[in-house]
Amino acid sequence: MFGDLKLTSDSPIYRQISHYIRDLIESGALRKGVRLPSTRELSHILKVSRNTVILAYQELQDDSLIENIHGQGAYVSAARAREGRKPVFDWPRRINDYGRKAWELNQTATAWQWRQGMIPFNSLAPDESIFEIEEIKRAFLNRIALEGEKLLNYGDAQGYRPLIEYLKHYLEDKGVDFQGKDLLITSGFTESFSLVMAALTNPGDRVICENPTHNLALDIMKLSGLQVNGVPMREDGIDPDELERALAQPGVKLGFIMPSYHNPTGLVMAPEKRLKVLELFGKYQVPLVEEGFNEELRHSGAHVSPLIALAGSGNGVVCLGSFSKILFPGIRIGWIGGDARLIAYLERIKFYRNIYTSLLDQAVLYEYLQNGRFQQYLKRAKKLYREKYEQALALARQYIPCRRVWGDGGLHLLIELDGIDARQLLADCCADGVLFTPGDIFYTDGSGAGSLRLSVSRVDRWEMEQGFAIIGEAIRRIKNGTGVSDDVGIHQNARPGQ
Numbered sequence: 001m002f003g004d005l006k007l008t009s010d011s012p013i014y015r016q017i018s019h020y021i022r023d024l025i026e027s028g029a030l031r032k033g034v035r036l037p038s039t040r041e042l043s044h045i046l047k048v049s050r051n052t053v054i055l056a057y058q059e060l061q062d063d064s065l066i067e068n069i070h071g072q073g074a075y076v077s078a079a080r081a082r083e084g085r086k087p088v089f090d091w092p093r094r095i096n097d098y099g100r101k102a103w104e105l106n107q108t109a110t111a112w113q114w115r116q117g118m119i120p121f122n123s124l125a126p127d128e129s130i131f132e133i134e135e136i137k138r139a140f141l142n143r144i145a146l147e148g149e150k151l152l153n154y155g156d157a158q159g160y161r162p163l164i165e166y167l168k169h170y171l172e173d174k175g176v177d178f179q180g181k182d183l184l185i186t187s188g189f190t191e192s193f194s195l196v197m198a199a200l201t202n203p204g205d206r207v208i209c210e211n212p213t214h215n216l217a218l219d220i221m222k223l224s225g226l227q228v229n230g231v232p233m234r235e236d237g238i239d240p241d242e243l244e245r246a247l248a249q250p251g252v253k254l255g256f257i258m259p260s261y262h263n264p265t266g267l268v269m270a271p272e273k274r275l276k277v278l279e280l281f282g283k284y285q286v287p288l289v290e291e292g293f294n295e296e297l298r299h300s301g302a303h304v305s306p307l308i309a310l311a312g313s314g315n316g317v318v319c320l321g322s323f324s325k326i327l328f329p330g331i332r333i334g335w336i337g338g339d340a341r342l343i344a345y346l347e348r349i350k351f352y353r354n355i356y357t358s359l360l361d362q363a364v365l366y367e368y369l370q371n372g373r374f375q376q377y378l379k380r381a382k383k384l385y386r387e388k389y390e391q392a393l394a395l396a397r398q399y400i401p402c403r404r405v406w407g408d409g410g411l412h413l414l415i416e417l418d419g420i421d422a423r424q425l426l427a428d429c430c431a432d433g434v435l436f437t438p439g440d441i442f443y444t445d446g447s448g449a450g451s452l453r454l455s456v457s458r459v460d461r462w463e464m465e466q467g468f469a470i471i472g473e474a475i476r477r478i479k480n481g482t483g484v485s486d487d488v489g490i491h492q493n494a495r496p497g498q
C-alpha cells in the first residue's frame with residue numbers, strides 16, 4: 001500500500017506523504033484503529049529520511065487523523081477518520097425474479113403471526129419430548145473418539161460411506177433392489193427434491209403431482225418455472241383415470257407422489273393402487289419421484305412397500321427419504337435412492353451447491369443408528385404419534401363441524417369445511433391463540449380455500465382439546481354471522497393444575 005506512493009519534485013516530500021495517508025484514511029482504506037508503519041519502516045519503504053516521515057506524521061497528528069501512542073506507534077485515530085465510502089444499495093430492487101418469487105411464495109404461506117402461548121397446529125415438527133439427547137451425546141463422543149480429526153475435514157460428496165451402506169441395507173430390508181442403483185446423502189427432503197428438479201427438468205416442463213401436495217415441493221416446482229399438473233385425490237388417494245389423462249399429455253417430465261401419510265391429506269396409498277400408479281408411469285415412460293418422508297412412522301393398514309421396492313429391478317422410481325420426521329429435523333439428513341447413473345449426476349450437482357452434507361452430522365447419526373437405538377426409538381415414536389392421531393381424530397369429530405376429515409394417520413389431519421373460508425377462520429382463531437395451516441397453500445390449482453391442515457405432533461391432548469374447541473366455536477360464529485372475534489387476547493382456559 002505505502003510502496004505505491006510515487007513521490008515527485010512538485011511539492012515537499014513530507015506533504016506528499018501526509019496527503020497520501022490522509023486520502024487513505026478518508027477513503028476508508030485505512031480504518032480507525034489501524035497501526036501505521038513506524039517512521040523507520042516507512043522511511044525505508046519510501047527511501048526518504050526518517051525526519052521526513054516524522055514531519056508527515058506530525059502534520060496528520062495536528063489534523064487529528066492519527067494519534068501517537070507512546071511506545072506503541074501511530075494509529076489511525078477515531079477522531080477524524082471517516083467510516084469510508086458507504087455505498088447504499090436498494091437491495092430489494094436488485095433481487096432477480098427467482099428471489100422475488102421466493103419472497104412472494106413465503107408471504108402467502110405465512111400470512112399469520114406467531115405469538116407466545118399460541119397452540120401450534122401449523123407446525124409439523126416432531127415432538128421434542130421423545131428426542132434422545134443423552135444417546136445423541138454418547139453417539140457424538142463415541143464417533144469422535146473412533147475417527148477423530150477426520151470428521152472435521154472434507155468428506156466424500158456422495159456421503160459418509162458407513163451411513164450410505166447402513167441406509168442401503170435398511171432399504172433392502174424394505175424390499176428395494178439395489179442392483180444398478182445407488183444412494184446419495186443429502187441435507188433432507190428439501191435439498192433432495194431441488195437436486196432432482198435441477199437435474200431432470202427445464203423451466204416450462206410439465207410435472208405431475210397429487211392435488212393437494214406438499215406445499216414446499218409445490219413452491220420449489222413453481223420456483224423452478226415448472227408447469228404443475230395436479231391430479232385430484234379421492235378418498236383412497238390419487239384418481240388413476242385422471243392420472244392417466246395427465247400422463248398422456250405431451251411434455252410431462254416427471255411425477256411426484258407421496259404414497260404414505262401424504263401431506264396434507266394423511267392418506268396411505270393401498271398396495272393395489274401403488275401397483276396401478278407404477279404401471280401407468282411405466283406405460284407413459286415418465287420417471288416417478290417418490291417422497292417417503294413418513295414411511296417409517298406408518299402405523300395403520302397392512303404392510304405396504306415403497307414404490308421403489310415394488311418397481312423391483314426397474315429404475316423408473318427415485319425415492320427421497322428424510323430423517324426430519326422419523327428422528328430430528330435439526331440434523332438435516334436425507335437421501336436419494338435410484339439408478340446409479342442418475343445418482344452420479346445428482347452428486348455432481350450437489351457438489352457444486354454445497355460440496356456435501358456435514359460429515360460430522362452424518363457420522364453422529366450413523367453412530368446413533370447402528371447402535372440399535374433407532375428401532376426402539378421408532379417403536380416409541382410410532383406409538384406416540386398413533387395415540388396423538390387417534391385423539392385428534394376423536395376430538396375433531398367432537399368439536400369441529402365440517403364436511404370431511406381426511407387421513408389414515410400420521411402427524412396431521414386435513415379438515416374440509418362446509419362452505420367456510422379457512423383464511424377467514426384462521427384470522428378468527430389467531431385472535432384466540434390458535435394457529436393452523438390454511439389448505440389453499442397445498443393446492444396446485446388455487447382451490448382448497450375451504451380446507452385446513454391441523455398438525456398435532458407438537459401439542460398434547462389438553463392443547464388439542466382447547467384448540468379444536470376454539471376452532472369449532474369460531475366456525476359456529478362465522479356460520480351464524482356473528483363475525484370475526486376482534487379481540488387479540490389468548491382465550492384458552494388454564495391448564496388443569498396451573
Ligand SMILES: Cc1ncc(COP(=O)(O)O)c(C=O)c1O
Binds near residue numbers: 124187188
Ligand atoms: C411432505 C414432507 N416431506 C418432507 C418434509 C421434511 O423436509 P426436510 O427433510 O427437508 O426437513 C416435510 C416437512 O414438513 C414434509 O411435510
